[in-house]
Amino acid sequence: MNNFHEQAMSSVYQQVLHRLLGFFSRSERIALQLLIQRLLVAAGGVERIERYRVMVVHEGGKECAYTLAFLRAAQLSISGRSPHTFILRIAILRQPRMTANVMERIQAQCSELFMYDDSRVELLLVDEQAATRLHKQVGFESLSCDLNRTQVLMSGHLTHGDARATFLYADLLSRAKLYRRASNWGVKVDALIDRRPPTHLGQYVRWIQQVAKQQGHSPNGEHRQGFESAVKLCSQLDDDYKQLLRLPAAPGSEASAGEGAGDINVINVFDCLCHEMDVLHSPVLVFMEGAWNIKALNIEEPQAAVVLVAAHVHGMRGAYQYGVEYSVGADAYLRRASRENTCNDRFKGQLIKQLGAVFDTPKQLEKLRGAAAQYLSKLHGLNDEQLGCLICSPFVNQADGLEPFLQKCHPDKVQRIKDFHRVLMGNPAPLQANVAWLESISGLPLASLQALYHMQKIDFTQCNSLIASLWAHDPNKQAWHTAPGIEAPD
Template sequence: MSTIHEQAMSYVYQQVLQRLNGHFNRAERTALQLLIQRIVVAAGGMEQVGDYKVLIAHGGGETSSYALAMLRAAQLSIAGRAPRTFHLRVATLRHAGMTEGRLETVNRGYSRLFLHDDPRVELLMVENQEVQPFNHLRPASAVGREISQRNRLMMGHLTSGDCRAMLCNDTYLALGDFYQRASTWHGGVHALVSGDSPRKQSHLLAWLKKTAQGAGVPISKGWPPSLNGLFARMEEWSAGYYRDVYGEHYVAHDNPSSAGHRNLAYIGIADLLGDIDLRASSLLCEFMDYAPDPLGFHFSHPSFSNPLLMAHLRGLQAQSLRELDYEEGVEGFIQQAVPYMRRLQLSEELLAEASTREGRMLSSTSASQFFGLDETQLTCLLFSPFIHHGERLEGYLRQCHPGMLVALPELHKVLQGKPSAEMLQQWAMDTSGLPMPLLQHLYRKRPLAGANGMLRTARATARNTAQAFQLSGR
């Protein structure tokens, strides 16, 4: 980098810092100084801070967006008073629920903070267990979408149609792999920074733990003494869960190893954000130009992770399982979801239209976009007719496909792997969205614990895990 270019960029970064400071109120300025102090102390002093690298997980939500802006302000503030400042790594987990709108919001924030061309900043995206440079225009991985679709289908069937498990578990279970890869890639980092509250993080860990237990995964007592160890344990839970779900069809993946990497420090800043109203902060709303994504996923609350899709699933559930109208199921969900949507500042009008014909079409399109599933396959998932030797198969046919009742004995033969008509095999695969080997595997499986029971147990477990660590980055 030439001296002239270096001076020009230094001026640009000074301008960015001035603009950031212009959006801070007194509480935010105090929080910024405390954050700088924590980073400098963790690095071992101002003389060492130039060799220090921190990681923040950025999912495009308001908390991680705000925390990123604070980190950037801290990085540029130190640069203005010391020869060098810390390095910043920002990593995003790209999952099936990550919309183009959410990625555009993330990229817009990066541009506002001038992160793209700063050599002190790394912008990464982890997708389908692969680390790549962040690029919001890169199409989603076709292989990754197919794997995610299959995972969600299997989870949905094995939890007897539990909507929350189907929508959330696959993304939650990916976190151990995500954090290991993001923290160890190209020499690793020294510390993880997060603005999430200990309560939110402990609920996540408790959910993951109960998910693994529901699949019969052995759970060690106590928590690992380091973040590296905790990430490895989360990955073990995930691998054990999928090993049980898929049985002989399970394919092991290359697991990132934390061996040989330094122990990660944790720099929590949730307490610094406690007195700041993020939704009213001009730093977030004006400078970062943050906008909630009404069609995206919000994993902080499994019951309302995607209100539009959840409303659609509740409508299909009412229609197919409870012999009610689709609209009744949607309206019942809306009554539960509106207070939560107000807290997230999401559009209530979008959800209010969910019970209309146009709203149902939009919901169905969203389900197809995110998961590649049509209404027939979603209804099949909610019924879960194949598990435990097809004990619900007759009821499913009677309710949803009465014309197939005559073929019930032959369908059992199909699922048992006995010689059968190719037409019936194709019908089962088209109706479920799953290949025949996995349908036959489901036929031999008992249901796993669903999210309904897990959520109650996880809340109780979370009270004992509050100090385990702080992480989710959503």
């Protein structure tokens, strides 16, 4: 009976492979063979492939879905030619951007590829507490946004709403502990799949090393240039970041753990993913994700979200700081992003150019505003009023920007400015109504507001703080602190 089951499942897997290959173009088939060869060489030959574990992180986006299709095709192709194949570990990181809708798409892809019943596939859901094996499609709840909202808002107030510093830095650093937990679960993986351009990982590692050195951390040991060292340094910086924002350290901080015998290999597959193609309209991606309709504005697509949230912040900055229409700032951002990605042959470059072409009218940009506001509310519990507040940053530097903020945005509250200062300084027995208003307009608890009052706004020209150092060395930073194309009114 057991042998019959194995034969039946083997037939099912070959049908899955046949169906997958039917969607591959000629160039994609050539790329698939290159990927198979690269995996076999990394494993040390077909005779060792059975014990070789590779891990890919699935963030829910279309580029991830496309990569997953290639890896599954490679895994099943090898098993069709030899008795064994590599073990594929899929790590789903439970971060704020992993919403229930995104998780549902990932689970549907895994089901379509018959991964749940395949012992050669390890599907993990990873959070700050543990890594959990998923054997079937399960219900999923997004993370509670309370701690995350405080982290985002504190970062935003310190940086006047710089989009990367506000929404991405903490997210990037916090991944380190999740990567370690995923890679060390059960039997440690041998390799991590990297789908970005080959230079990208080197830039990222140098970025982290430069920042870590300025923070007093330095790589040590024989793996100082490898994956393990980068993860360790990121974990330390994540703890530093939370300490800077007066937040509790993440549970399970393991900055010194994990560097065991042998570093994890990184297998770059950028050139195996037919990056010169129009990935957005590849039949493989259509099979994995369904037809792509950019006008439907699926802002939960992770890479679209990065671009559209940044455009939204620029639109809000125009409205709050420059007194112009929201559409002016948002349009300026998308136009410049499109220009600067004209030579980008990655999925991201294709996506940005299409987004810029679609959201090019005030009506479409107003649609973007509503979608982005709803998205930030869902992820971070953040509303437009609180986003405008952090862009103005009225509470840092002993609230030296509070009066102009009130005069411009809340003139009915100007007469209470002395009371607000007393609250922020921590004077005893403040009026609860004043506390409630400050917490409402900022989205922050009183303790965080009082911490901001005694903190200095980040000076991006000086590497004298962790956030400033992250920004200074960031290979992908966008020096658009003032919205391009927007002039302050006379």
